[in-house]
Amino acid sequence: MTAREISGGKRERKSSPECCQIHLLAHYRHHRHHGDFVFYHRRFHHGDELYDVRPLLKQLNQHFDSNRALINLPRKFKIAVSGCHLHCIRHEIQNVSFVAVPQDDKVVFDLYVGGGLSSGRQFALRLERTCQPDQVLAVSDAVAHLFHDYGNRENRSAARLRHLIQNWGLEKFRDALENQLDFVLGTGQPPQLTALAQRHHYGSFNSHNRKTCGLGIKTSSGKLGAETVSALIKLMEHHHIDFVRLTPTQDLLLLGLKKNSLPEVIEGLHALDLQTAPGPLRLHSTACTGLTYCKFALSETKEFTEQLLKSLEQRFPEWEKPLTIAVSGCPTAAPTLLSPISVWWAAKSKTHPASQSTGMIYT
Ligand code: SF4
Structure with a gap:
């Protein structure tokens, strides 16, 4: 895009x-x-x-x-x-x-x-x-x-x-x-799967032609806001960046950057509070759509996740090990199966689920 x-x-x-x-x-x-x-x-x-x-x-x-x-x-x-x-x-x-x-x-x-x-x-x-x-x-x-x-x-x-x-x-x-099937499937050794903690594309990487590069950006659980999007577009246009794409973990990839513009682009992104080297506590954090747009949700999720991460970063500034935290607004807990720490909401009362919901934490 x-x-x-x-x-x-x-x-x-x-x-x-x-x-x-x-x-x-x-x-x-x-x-x-x-x-x-x-x-x-x-x-x-x-x-x-x-x-x-x-x-x-x-x-x-x-x-x-x-x-x-x-x-x-x-x-x-x-x-x-x-x-x-x-x-x-x-x-x-x-x-x-x-x-x-x-x-x-x-x-x-x-x-x-x-x-x-x-x-x-x-x-x-x-x-x-x-x-x-x-x-x-x-x-x-x-x-x-x-x-x-x-x-x-x-x-x-x-x-x-x-x-x-x-x-x-x-x-x-x-x-x-x-x-x-009218053909025979092959067999082979299992793939050497990347550990979950390393499955990300934050920071810069070479493109196929090696002349340009890409840049992976952490968003705040996939939430940007109109002003940030507008400023991001201006930044991209200013640096003649060709494409932005989305990742399965709610993040962005800028593609087609000229390598000599990288420091300036990163500086511009940081000014927008978009990180290219997120800290270990927020490296793999995700939040589902939540109450804002999902009819099944019992709670807002994205603001909650941001506050949770800020609080953890203040309390554990020396934390080094990458942590995966997933927040879900309902017990379906879509993002949570792959996450060592999951937070989701469950209803205390079936008759008034939204007003009677309670947060659950699983590790
Ligand atoms: S996990 Fe539940 S609350 Fe979150 S988007 Fe999916 S259905 Fe909605």
């Missing part, structure tokens, strides 16, 4: 696949009857990324957009395709994930299935199978058909793909998937 596009400059309307191409994190959702696809992909011209997944995502979008056989899935269905060398897509909490892995001078995708939050929450299970990039579409389609045909349609709380896998067991699911 360019600075002009953010600021509301004239922009040609694009269809969904092209829109997905220009986003770092493509979040594309269909609401058709009960069916619901969500696609994620990672690609942002990082010099160390493993694979450009944008063409794959375009294929997936086109396929599912025009596939009437899959318009009535039991519930939401999320596909993640990651070419990121730091594994920041969070494949652990997606329904089907393709994680790029180098293998014999090529890149294959390691498969994970059944991750998810809320009821029956679990980390995605490694299928112990790999596929080639040109097989991503067929595998996604086969998993979607299994979900369509065998997913639970009686009980909404047990209707996600993970529930089907929990009922069947991974082996039966893998056999069923392989029976659907």
